Amino acid sequence: MLSFFRVIAILEGISYLALFAITMPLKYLADLPMPNKYVGYAHGALFITYGILAIVLWMEQKWSIKKGIIILVASLLPFATFYVEKKYLSDTAVA
Structure with a gap:
């Protein structure tokens, strides 16, 4: 389960990062809301899954x-899950 x-x-x-760096600017600067909607759904599902698994x-x-x-x-926090994966969850992480 840890690898998952x-x-x-x-x-x-x-x-x-995709939500806030790519699709939010598309939504508000280019008037393209659909990418934000779908990336937002995916991010929401991943956020909830991350919290439950944590x-x-x-x-x-x-x-x-x-x-x-x-x-x-x-x-x-942006980038923080990358830090956690490297520092606390990777095979080389200190127990």
Whole structure:
């Protein structure tokens, strides 16, 4: 399940960046709202999946409170899920 969470973390980060760096400007500057709608749906689903998996893995893996909170808060900040994946979830991450 941890490897699946790693994939979700990366996809959630990509969807966050796509939403705010690509589709929001298209919506407001080029009057093209449809890409924003679909990327927004995908980002929402990934965001919820990330949060649920983070909580489930927090309990399963017995992560510390600090680590669990960092991993949860990462979904709210651009680029943070990439950092979490590299620092806390990758095969080379310190336990």
